[in-house]
């Protein structure tokens with residue numbers, strides 16, 4: 491075993507959470523049938539749908555759209571679990587806007603979902619103690635929530651916490667798990683070691699679309715990539731649990747899809763997702779929300795080839 495590389499945990503049960511693409515009919519119209527079908531498909535596959543995340547343009551859509559997404563999701567999931575992004579937009583230098591977090595959480599909880607707390611300047615520009623106090627207030631307000639560490643390369647308000655902060659964060663009883671998006675295996679492995687020692691039931695949710703095999707080491711996942719192929723992700727996870735070596739080949743193909751679609755500029759992965767779901771016949775158009783970057787049309791041919799291999 492290499493230094494600090496954790497052991498592989500064969501045949502563990504993996505929990506998959508999948509950030510749902512918000513499909514568009516035009517720049518202003520959401521493809522609601524396409525959205526509902528995709529939430530149902532994800533939940534039916536055994537993954538937990540995550541709505542109003544980045545993949546759902548959570549920081550771009552209007553309040554009406556955000557609430558409609560929650561209502562539709564509540565209806566489709568019909569008592570099965572779902573989670574939703576709680577995003578609070580602010581500026582560097584702003585104080586923590588706890589009222590805004592509370593009202594985002596209320597919107598989600600009133601529809602039966604659990605919130606995923608997006609970071610904000612007001613949250614991350616505090617001392618470690620301030621950050622922990624904020625999460626503990628969030629915990630008291632929620633009946634259970636997920637934290638989200640986001641590298642600064644993704645968002646200027648993001649932060650990867652010091653390990654001592656992380657160790658205390660994961661002991662907040664209402665904090666059920668935390669998505670880790672640093673794209674760094676070492677940092678995630680450190681989190682797994684802390685989790686194992688202080689709170690084994692806590693979920694380290696990998697957000698690393700470039701290392702989806704982190705599940706072999708004990709991570710669960712909350713990915714954008716799985717929205718391209720929820721059933722195939724569920725199949726891969728089931729193979730791991732049953733000890734089926736075909737896991738590796740399916741994982742490799744899904745990872746190839748991840749490297750292609752999460753290439754620079756990363757936010758354009760949402761256009762690839764729409765191209766892919768359209769190629770699957772699942773949504774009407776490959777349009778993205780206004781302001782979201784796009785990929786060239788020639789990506790469709792490569793995506794279609796991957797799709798053929800996935801469906802073979």
Ligand SMILES: CC(=O)N[C@H]1[C@H]([C@H](O)[C@H](O)CO)O[C@](O)(C(=O)O)C[C@@H]1O
Pocket residue numbers: 509510543544545546640644645670671672673697698699712713714715757
């Ligand atoms: C590497 C990584 O973190 N990828 C994740 C991205 C980024 O966090 C986000 O694009 C940053 O803005 O967000 C998601 O798509 C999402 O929330 O829907 C999930 C995806 O797995």
